[in-house]
Amino acid sequence: MPSGSPRPKTSAGGVEIELVFVEPLPHAYECPVCQQALRYPVQFDKCAHHCCSNCLPQLIKEHGAKCPVDGKPIDRDQVYVDKNLQKTIQQLQVKCTFHENGCKWTGQLKEVPSHIPECENADMVCSKGCGVIYQRKDHEKHSVEDCLKRVVICEHCEKEIKKHYLDSHYKACPRFPLTAVEDRQLPAKVQRGQSRACLYGDGKVRGKHMSLFVGLLKGDYDVLLSWPFSHRVTFTLLDQCQDPAGRHNITYTVKPNTTKENRPFLGRPTSERNASFGAQKFCELGLLEKLDYVRDDVMFIKVQVDTEDMTPL
Ligand SMILES: [Zn+2]
Ligand SMILES: [Zn+2]
Ligand SMILES: [Zn+2]
Ligand SMILES: [Zn+2]
Ligand SMILES: [Zn+2]
Numbered sequence: 371m372p373s374g375s376p377r378p379k380t381s382a383g384g385v386e387i388e389l390v391f392v393e394p395l396p397h398a399y400e401c402p403v404c405q406q407a408l409r410y411p412v413q414f415d416k417c418a419h420h421c422c423s424n425c426l427p428q429l430i431k432e433h434g435a436k437c438p439v440d441g442k443p444i445d446r447d448q449v450y451v452d453k454n455l456q457k458t459i460q461q462l463q464v465k466c467t468f469h470e471n472g473c474k475w476t477g478q479l480k481e482v483p484s485h486i487p488e489c490e491n492a493d494m495v496c497s498k499g500c501g502v503i504y505q506r507k508d509h510e511k512h513s514v515e516d517c518l519k520r521v522v523i524c525e526h527c528e529k530e531i532k533k534h535y536l537d538s539h540y541k542a543c544p545r546f547p548l549t550a551v552e553d554r555q556l557p558a559k560v561q562r563g564q565s566r567a568c569l570y571g572d573g574k575v576r577g578k579h580m581s582l583f584v585g586l587l588k589g590d591y592d593v594l595l596s597w598p599f600s601h602r603v604t605f606t607l608l609d610q611c612q613d614p615a616g617r618h619n620i621t622y623t624v625k626p627n628t629t630k631e632n633r634p635f636l637g638r639p640t641s642e643r644n645a646s647f648g649a650q651k652f653c654e655l656g657l658l659e660k661l662d663y664v665r666d667d668v669m670f671i672k673v674q675v676d677t678e679d680m681t682p683l
Contacts, residue, residue, distance in 0.1 A: 415448030583646035598636035602676035
């Protein structure tokens with residue numbers, strides 16, 4: 371067989387599968403119409419050449435009912451099904467259609483249809499419609515770990531969600547938690563704090579604004595510090611524009627209002643963490659899509675506490 375020619379194919383169960391013969395296919399077993407191994411060959415009366423049963427109508431219609439090998443006329447009624455040749459071809463040794471995937475199977479051509487359904491290296495198209503083709507041996511791994519259309523459970527609301535919708539589900543998930551984006555300790559021997567961002571907005575600004583908060587944490591020096599917490603907190607969302615001159619950072623400063631009502635936020639922590647305070651309307655969500663605040667799904671938020679008016683310990 372000349373290199374580069376298409377491999378002979380046969381049809382099993384309606385699917386075109388590739389045939390790779392162990393020995394080169396003898397020319398006499400090749401159909402002169404489709405150039406593939408003869409399938410249910412018929413023999414012409416006058417010249418004894420063959421073609422596939424399926425190729426005969428095309429030969430009559432498009433080739434003027436002449437043998438493509440020697441041009442002798444073919445009489446439609448003078449062709450015979452060559453059962454012996456069919457049998458001989460069906461017994462030729464072939465490699466597995468998926469030998470390039472690593473299958474070592476060889477066998478008679480007629481055994482291919484029963485091998486393919488159990489071949490571990492056969493290509494499978496994911497039945498959930500994710501578009502991925504994998505080998506049969508990887509079926510379990512694909513369906514459980516890799517398939518984007520597999521169903522997973524949202525860890526927040528416990529609803530079943532297709533894996534590839536999970537990210538968009540999170541935006542609407544009623545139980546999606548506020549995301550802790552930074553856990554920064556304030557300068558030593560001052561109040562400890564934890565900051566968090568609520569990317570899709572908190573409370574009544576949900577879906578409109580991004581909210582940023584800090585919460586005071588219980589610390590070792592709390593007894594020495596002055597309460598309530600009264601230092602200005604500045605949140606900065608960094609513009610990741612490549613050109614430093616073109617950056618437009620967004621800043622927002624919160625000056626704590628040390629009223630009695632705000633004691634749960636600003637008072638000395640009695641539990642592990644106080645209720646959070648900060649910028650509920652830090653910025654409009656639409657703004658995040660402009661400029662370069664989000665790059666590769668990452669944003670940088672700086673939280674600064676004004677230490678100027680702190681009394682050193
Ligand atoms: Zn043919
Ligand atoms: Zn002929
Ligand atoms: Zn195989
Ligand atoms: Zn899949
Ligand atoms: Zn959910």
